[in-house]
Amino acid sequence: MYEAVIAELNHLDGPDLLAPLVSDVFCGNIALVSSFGAESAVLLHIAASIDRSLPVITLDTGKLFSETIAYRAQLTALLGLTDLRVVRPQTDVLRALDVAGSLHRRDPDRCCQIRKVLPLENTLTGFKAWISGRKRYHGGLRADVPTLEETDGRLKVDPLARFTRQQIEAYLDRYNLPRHPLLEKGYLSIGCAPCTVACGSADNPRAGRWSGLSKMECGIHRSPIAARNSAASAA
Template identity: 90%
Template structure:
């Protein structure tokens, strides 16, 4: 469906890629998905510079660091974001599948599915395109992230895919953007509190995510967003 558009814009990065998609091609039908994590300020600043009313979808899993919630409020105010959508898991699903709140210990994939994948699937209903902040330099399954791809019937846009760590830092410095408060405590990649530890390196910033497990992704980027009728994976 989007082959011609991908071919036309695939050489662009950052705001040069975002501007025509947000302001023209998908105007009113595009959202940005942000974790308000370690490097989120860069993409959010780019988007706000184009359209502060762009819908910003963020997942509050119920397991976030307090620092992330505070940072979310700080960036939202600083950048003047006017359509922040904080998405939470369905209470009835949590009650049935994770009533004690300990599912992450015995089945982290299932925990991510009900707290992230399913809520995002619902939140993206009605949008034709969505923007994420993946970068190739993070390695692992992200080493060959495309800037544009069709997935789940939508166009998925990763305008920072080809950015280096140095470019991210330079952008933050140039625009005097605040860092996530957990960075100074050694967290180079920041997810849910129970599944994130303070570690990582320049060539592997996500080392602190699900440390000690083979798990590398929460699931929202590992495969196309599932159909609205999808159920949590079987245990």
């Protein structure tokens, strides 16, 4: 469905890739999904420079660090974002599957499904494209992230996929963007508080995510329909 767009724009990165998609190709039908994590300020700044009214979707799992919530408010105000959509898991689903709030301890995959994957899929309904901040230098399953790919009938855009860590740091410095407050405490990648520890390195910044487990991703970067079916089967 989106082969022509991919072929035309796949060689571009950063704002050069994002601008035509936001302002022209998918105007009114594209959203940015942000965790407001360690490097989120770069992509959010690029997007705000193009269109401050671009819908920005963020998942509040109910397990976030208080520092992340404060950072979200700080960046939203600083960048003048006018359409921030804070998405939370459905109350009835939590009551049915995680009433004690401890599901992450015994089944982290299912926890991510009900707190992240399913709420995001519901929110993306109606959008033809969405933007994420994955980068190849994060390694693991992200080592070969494409800048553009069709996933479950939508175009998925990763404008920073080919950026290096040095480029990210240079961008933050150039525009004097605030860092996430947990960086100075040793958190190089920041997710939910119970499943994130302070560690990581330049070669493996996501080492602190689900430390000690084989789990590497929350699931939102897989097919949403497959994840939804998996969650329904688990329930």
